Amino acid sequence: MHTTLKISLTTLALALVLPGCKPAATDTATPAEPAVETATPATTAAATPATWPASLNVMGDGFPNAGDPCRKLGESEATVNYLDDTATLAGCLSADDAAKLGGIVVATVEGVTLVSVPSGGGTPGDGDGQGDSKVAGTKYHATAMLKCAGYKGAAAGSCEAGVVRDGEGGPYVEVTLPDGRMRTIFFNKDGSFLSFSTAQADGTAAMKVGSSREGDTTIATLGTERYEIPDALIQGG
Template sequence: MKTYHFIVVALGLLTAGCQSGSEPSTSPSSDASATAAATGAAAVQSWPASLTIVGSGFPNAGDACRVIGETAATVDFLDDSATLVGCLDAADAAKLGGKQVGVVDGVTLVSVPANHAAGGDGDGQGDAKVAGTDYNATAQIRCSGVKGAAGGTCEAGVKRDGETGAVVEVTLPGGGQRVILFDKKGKFLTFSTAQADGTAAMKISSGRDGDTTIATLGSERYEIPDVFVQGD
């Protein structure tokens, strides 16, 4: 009986030892989770490589959110009549007044209508300006052929003038600008060109695709929605 008692005690000690030794094995897993969470949080503090960041702030320079260009991660979120904006902080995104369309690598994406700042359209109070600019509206428009570049999007702003018509100013990738003129009814007139940059020698033409004007200057092509030119 004594021998049996000794074996039972020994087995009990062995079992206790195994249980004691198994406790630290859960700690590294917890630490890894905590580290991963911390890493994920840190990643949201900077703009990921999966997104193309345009400009220095939206809607005004220095603001926390940024205009987002076209990449494989955003192509399904782009809209000709809206600007795609990304915010590192979801709270900043909620203040934009647009529609949240997705989250890419921690960045909240919001589709902001092109006429989001033109609160006076159709209400008898005039055509308001986008804060901090001379534009009645800003948006991303589809563009291609600029310096041989493939299709993508360009930042654009429109100045609507009841006397002479609308002026659309397009910021080109890598710098520079194209100015596109429309009459009071929103019909394409021409591009503003110059001898100095060679644009005066480029062929100008235009066409229509539904409610969008297709304006071309040489090999360059710009797609400009009617709602952007005239407002709603």
């Protein structure tokens, strides 16, 4: 009997101890993964700006007016066959802009549309009272690319020019030089050459002034400088 009681007490002791020895429940929940934010590439706000090819001699900041999308073009290997003393050669990056100029499309160079715009074209202005018109946005009755050479030793090329036909003493032509300076050439009312605008400050007053004729063109010279001005630019048509 003592043996049976001892076993019973032992059994009771184990029953009391075992629940307390139960291992703690293992937390099997998968830890939350950190949120991953997907970076959204910044959207380019503007398209890559169009660029003018190096083969073109682009002049000014707009044609026919400043800020316009087309540009005047000077002489280069790509344009030499399209330059005309009685017209302005312009380049436009789109065919739509070229069509708005109202000239003649003469070529396309590296995606740029070349347009020959008659120099006499413009909007009616006060002119000389005889219906002469002004080139839009300018004081000139016509503009053109003139053959020029010799300014500060420059080789023969083309210079942008504009004519005012109703000057007080007669017509005068303003030629834009390669460095942006202006050279003014005066004519008598009958269209014959008169003189240049010169000054002591820049040394032009000491330069020899002269002129000659080649067909229907006046060759005006100032020292080593040479400018070819066609009668059509001075007199209109």
